[in-house]
Amino acid sequence: MNFKRAYSWLVVILVLGGSLLWQGLGSSRGTLIETDIMALLPRDRQNPVAQAAMDRVLGGLERKVLFVIEAEDKDQAVRAAEDLVGGLKQMELFSSVSGRIDSNQQKSWSDLYYPKRFQLLTPEQRERLRHTPEAQVERVQMQLYSPFSGVTGRELQNNPFLLFREFLSGLTSQSGAFTLIDGFPGKSDEEKSYLLITAEAADSAYGARGANQLPALLELEQQIRERYAVELYHTGVLCYAAEGIKSAQREISTIGIGSLIGVLVLLIIVYRSLLPIGLSLLSIGCGLLAAFVVTVWIFGRVHLFSLVFGASLIGISIDYAFHYLTHRLAAGSSWHSGTGLKAIFSAITMGLITSVMGYAGLLAAPFPGLQQLAVFSTVGLAGAYATVVCWYPVLAAKPGTNSGLPWAAPMNGWIVFWSNRSVRIALPLLVLGLAIPGLFRAEFNDDIRQLQALSPDLKAQEKVVQQVMGIQNGQHMLLVTGDDEQAVLERLHETGLRLNELIQNEILGGFHSLEPYAPSERIQRDNFELVQSLYLKQGHQLKQTLGLSETPSMATDFSPLTLASFLASPAAEPLRFLWLGKLDDTEKVGSVILLNGVKNAAPLNALAAQNPDLHFLDKASEISALFSVYRVRITYLLLLATLSIWILLALRYGVAKGTRMVLPPILAGLFSISIAGLSGAPMNLFNLLALAIVLGIGIDYTLFFGELRERSGQALLSTQLSISLSAATTLLSFGLLALSETAAIHCFGMTVLVGIFISWLLAPLAMTLEKRS
C-alpha cells in the first residue's frame, strides 16, 4: 500500500476542489460556462483585419431581433404593435426597441441634408446635369404643373431646379420600400398590413440570457396574437442561438443522466456491492472535477459543447475502475490490493497514453472548441486514472464480499470461439469485406450550413420577415478599407458602381452602402460644380420657361457634409454600424457594404481580388473551406497516429502481436466510414475526429488482452468482462450522442457508436493463443 501516493493525490484533489470553489465564487455560474457557438469556430488567421471587421458588424447584426405583425386590419396591426413594443421594452433581454418613428426622426433627414442640398446628387442626376442639363428645366416645368407631384411654392423658391426631392427620394428607395403606417415602418397591400419592429439584445446573441428569457418572449407573442387576432413572426440570430443552447442543455442532461444510470445498473449487476459503486462514482467525480478546473484555467471558460462531450466522458473514465474492480471481483478472497494494481497497471497506463494520443488529433485542429474538448477529455481521463492508481489500493484493500464473475459462461464461450484460428482470420476478413462496398460510397461535404440543424418553424418565420423586408439573408459583405476616411468613401463609391453592374446582371439582389448618404468631399465638390453650372447656364432658361419673376440663384460657398456630422445625426442611426472607423491593429479605416441575395460568389471574389483594399467576407464559405483543409489535415494526422501506435506496439510486443493489436481499431474505423457511406450521409470533419476517439479507445481494448501475462482462463474472463463493461458504457454514452439534434454531435456519436462496437467485437484478436500442445 502506498499511502504517500494516496495523500499526494488527495492534496491535488483538494487543491482542485478549492480552485473550483474559487472559480465559482470569482464569477457567477453563468459566465464560467460559454454558450457562444461562435467561440467554437476558428479565427481567420489569414486576414485579421477582415475578421475584426466581420466580428464587429456581425456582433451588431446578431443582436437584432426583427418582428413582423401581419393583420388584415391596419388599426388592429397598429394596436398590436404598440402593445408588443411596450412588452418588449419591459424585458431585460432587450436594450433598445424601435417601434414608432416620431416626426423628429423623420425631420432629422431633411435637417441633415437641407443645408447641403446644392452638393448632393443621385448618380442619375449627375449624368443628367453633365450631359443634358436642359432636360432638368423640362422636368421642373412638368412637376410644377402636375397635380400629383406636390411641389409647393416654397419648395420651388428654396430649390428652383427641384434636385433635392429627387436626391431624398433616391435615398429612401435605397433603404427599402417602407412606408410609415401610423408611424410604424411597414408595408401594406390590398389584403394585409405588415408592421416591422426591431429590438436589440442587451448581450451577445449567444449569451445564456437569450435562452433563459425566450419562454417569456414567446409568451408575450402568444398573448398579442390572441388579444388582437394578428399574426406575429420573429427572426434573428438570437432566436436560433437560444434554440441551440436549449437543445444543448437538454442533451447534456439526457446524455449525462443516461450514461450515469447505465453505469450504475452495470455496477450493481456485476459487483453486487456498495463499495465498487462508491469507488466508480469517486473516479468519475475526480475526473470531471479535474477536467472542469483545468479547462477553466487554460481557456477561462468551459464551452457547453465540451460539457456535452464531457458528459460522455463518464462512460470512458469508468474503464480504469472497471479493470481494477473486475480484477478484485475475480480474485475473490485471495485479493491483495497492491499486486492487484500491479496486474493492471501497465495496461491502464498504456491505455491512458494511447487515449491521449487519440485526443491529440483534436488538438491539431485550430478550432478552439475542439482544443478545449481535447484538454477536457485528456485531463478528465488522467484524473480518473490517478484516482484508480492512487486511491483504489487504499480504499479497496479488503477483498470484496462477493466473488465470482457474472456471465462467466457467455464470456468463456466468446473466448473459446476466438481461440479458434479460423475465426481469428475469418471474422476480421468478414468485417473488412462488409466494409468495402460502403467505403467506395463514402462522400465528404464540408459545407457548414449542412451541420446547422435549424428549426423549421424559425426558418418559416424568417422567410416571412425577409419577404416583408425585401431582403435575403446571408452573411455576405464587402469590407472596404483605405488610408483615411476620404479614401474609403471614394472606394465605396467605385465599388457601388461595380455592384450596380452585378445587380444588372442579376448576380446580386442589392446592397447597403454608406456612400450615397455621405459622399466623399471630391464628389460633393463635383456635384456642387455641376449644380453651379446648371444655375449659370439654365437659370435664365428656367425663368423664361416658367415665368419666374427673378432668375434663380444659389449659395456660392461650399462646405462639405462631413462623415462625422452624418454619423452624429439621429437619421444615421440604422446605418451607423456600416462605418467601422479605424481598424484595430492597422493604420487603416474601414466600412462595410452589406450584400443581399448573392447568387454567385465568384464575381464578388474576383472583384475583391483586384484590389487589396477590398475584401469579400463570406463567413459560412470560409468556415466550410477551413473544414475542408482540416479534414484533409486530420486524415493525415490520423494515419500518422495509427502508424506511431503500431510502431510503439511493435516495439513492445513484437511485429505480429503489435499488428494484431492495432488491426481491430483500424477495421472498426473502416467499418464506421463504410456505414456512413451506405447511409448516404456525407462525412465531415466531425466523423474524422470521432475516428480519433475510436482509435484511442479501441487500442485500450486490445491492450488489455495484449498485456495479459498469465494466460489463465480466469484472467481472460476478467479482461473480457471489463472490456465488455467499458464498451457497454461507452456505447451507452456515445449512443446517446448520436441522438443529438446538433448534426456535428450526431455525426460524431454515430461514428463512435459503430467504431466502438466493432473494436469490442474484434478485441480478442489481440490475445495470445496458448501454444498448441
Added chain:
Amino acid sequence: MRGSRSWIFMFSMLIAFPMSGSGKPIESLVELQRTLSAHTVIRGSFKQTRTLELFDQPLVSEGRFLLSEPHGLQWLQTHPFSVTLILGKDQLSQQFGEQPAQVMQADENPMMFYFSGLFLSIFRGETEGLAEQFNVEFFPPVKEEKYWTLKLTPEQGPLKTAFKTIRLQGREYIDTIRLEETSGDISVIQFSHQSNHPASLTEAERSSFEF
C-alpha cells in the same frame, strides 16, 4: 365602432331618402362618400390655376381627365404644353409632348408616390383614408347654393408644414379642389363637363393604363 355606426346611419338614410337621386343635395359625409364612389368612370375637363408668390402671373393649365376605378387617373394636359400623366395603382407614367414616357414604380419611389396617392384619395373623395392624415370637416350646401364643401386640415408631419387646408367643393361630382399652402400660395383645380357615359372604358383607354 365606426363601421357599425356608419352602417346604421346609411340604413336610416335609405329609409329617409329612398329616391335619393342626382337632383337632391348631399347632406352628410356618408352620403358624399356614396355619391362620389357611385361612378366607376368619370371623364371631364380641368383647369388648374396656381397663384404662387414667385410668379408675376398665375400658372394656368388646361386639359382633360379620366378617373377610373380601379385603374387610376389620367391627366391629359393640353395647355400651355402637352403632358400625359397616368397614375396607376403603383406606378406613374409621365410623358412630355412626344418624348418617351418616364415610368416610376411606387416601391422604388415611395416618397414621390406619397403625394400622388394622397391626391388620388382626394380626387375619389375617400374620406375614410383621408381621416388618417387630415381633420375632415363636412359642410352641407347652404340654402340655394347646392354646393357641399369638404375641408381637410393636415394633422401632422410634412403635410402640415406644406399645406394649411385642402378644400373640395361640388355637387354630384367634385367641381373644385383648392389647396392653400402655409406660405400663402394657392392652387385651384376646377372641373367641368364631368360625365360618366360611357360607364366603361374604351379599349384604347383601358390599354393606356397598362404600362
